Amino acid sequence: MATKVATMLQLPYEATDSSSKSLVGHSQTPKKSAIKTSPLKLLDPGRSKLTTVETKRIISVLDEAIFKIELISLISHVTEFLDVLSTILGSELMGTLKEHERLSNNMEALLTQLQREGLKQEDGRGDLVGTEEQIHHLQLHQQAVKSSIRNILRLFQADPLASQAVRDEAYARDLSFEMFIKGLSVFQGFLLEKLLTSPLEEQEKVQFMEEISLRDKKNTETITALEAELATAIQSQDNEIMKMNAAIRDLKSHLLHLEKSSESHIQRTKQEAEKLQKGELRVSQAKCAKIQQDIHQLRAQLNVLIIDNRDSELALRKKKYKVEMEIENWIQKYDADMGEKQTEFEEVDAVYTEEKAQLAELKEKYAVLEQEYSQIKEERRRSQEKKERAERELAIMVRAATHIQAFWKGYLVRSLLKSKRKKKGKGKKSKK
Structure with missing residues (x-):
């Protein structure tokens, strides 16, 4: 801004007439005399540094915004060359960038699919027009991409070396981003100049510009006179x-x-050119005949290739139709199975709900009967102990009786075996 105003001031200060000198000469205040000696001092801010916390925060916010936009504008380039930058970025940044690339690809695929399904962009405003489900689905993907970008920026802020390495790839930035960043930088300079200028200095600048306007008016009159001389x-x-x-x-x-x-010389030259043209025409006709023959041969080859390709295409179409029919049958079968499963699930769920209600009732009854059952159980325990004592005594008696019977049966069996052996021995002797 100061350079532009200085350019405007060159004419008044280099070619001032007597009236402009008198105007400066009549000024009595020290400020006006300072303008005469050094006119550009009023255009510079009165301070070189920001003194208040608020102004420093404003500039820091702009610095952080420019830093983030510089990184965001290079994310697509970084994801394209992740292998090259892997040693600088680190494993966490690499994983976050890969996840961001996956989310971006999913969102592009979703947007393409929704546009095919009828999602449109309204002219002028840029709003999306479609069903609520489509817009909600797209907004969920947008939120995921925004969260991914926030995580990437957080990791870059925590790693200055990685962020500086990415910013060094500024040559790959898109022109629109570059223009936007330059615009923000210019705006930052303008805002910094405004914050460094006090209201009194701003008033002095306005007064100074009014004086410049007056001088410009007088210079315009001079230019008008010079234009009249120029017309002459x-x-x-x-x-x-x-x-x-x-x-x-x-x-x-x-x-x-x-x-x-x-003209006579031109006529002779024209005749010679016509003779040369006829010779070239004969040569050209021979070349055209040869090229035409080649065209016929290539056309025949093309027809053969077309026939072969048609046969292969027909076979592939049949195969594709068969596969599509199989897929359709599987889909129908899947739908039917899922319908049956859903019906079965609903029936089981109804039975489960009913049994759950019955279980609640039984639990209430069980709570009432549990106390009675504990008393009955104690009585049964006592009677069981008596019964077990009696059973133990009975078991001892039964075991003793069983042993006696077993010994007796063994004795009888041994006696029978001895008698049979004696009979067999006598029979063998009589046979001999």
Whole structure:
């Protein structure tokens, strides 16, 4: 801004007339005398540094915004060359960038699919027009991408080396981002100049610009007088041009005479060119015949290839139709199975709900009967102990009786075996 105003001031201070000098001479205040000696000092801020916390926060917010936009504008380039930058970025940043690339690809695929399903962008405003489900689904993906970008920026802020390495790839930034960042930088400079300027200095600048406007008005009057002198000079120049035009007409008549004398030479040259053209035409016709023959051969080859491709295409179409029919059958079967499963699930769920209600009732009854059951259980325990004592005594008696019977049966069996052996021994002796 100061450079532009300085350019405007060059004419008043380099070619000032007596009136402008008198205007500066009549100024009595020290400020006006300072303007005369150094006019550009008023255009510079009165302070070189920000003194308040609020102004420093404003500039820091702009710095952080520019830093984040520089990183965001290079995310697509970084994801494209992740292998090259892997040593600098680190494992956490690499994983976050890969996840962001996956989310971006999913969102692009979803947007393409929704556009095919009828999602449109309203002209002028840029709003999306579609069903609530489509817009909600798209907004969920947008929130995921925004969260991914926030995580990436947080990790870059925690790693200055990685962020500086990415910012060094500024050559790959898109032109629109570059223009936007430059605009923010210019705005930051303008805002910094405003924050460094006090209201009193701003008033002095306005007064200074009013004086410059007055001088510009006087310079305009001077320019008007000079323009009148210029018009007179132009008129005299036009008269000289008229004289020169007359001389040019004489030269043109002489040139016309030369053209007539050269017509015969042009005619001879034309005849020679026609002969050369006929020879070239014969050669060209021979080349065209050969090229036409090649075209016929290539066309025949093309027809053969077309027939082969048609046969293969027909076979592939049949195969594709068969696969599509199988897929359709599987889909129908899947739908039918899922319908049956859903019906079965609803029935089981109804039974489960009913049994759950019955279980609650039984629990209430159980709570009432539990106390009675504990008393009955104690009585049964006592009777069981008596019964067990009796059973133990009975078992001892039964075991003793069983042992006696077993010994007796063993004795009888041994006696029978001895008698049989004796009979067999006597029978063998009589046979011999």
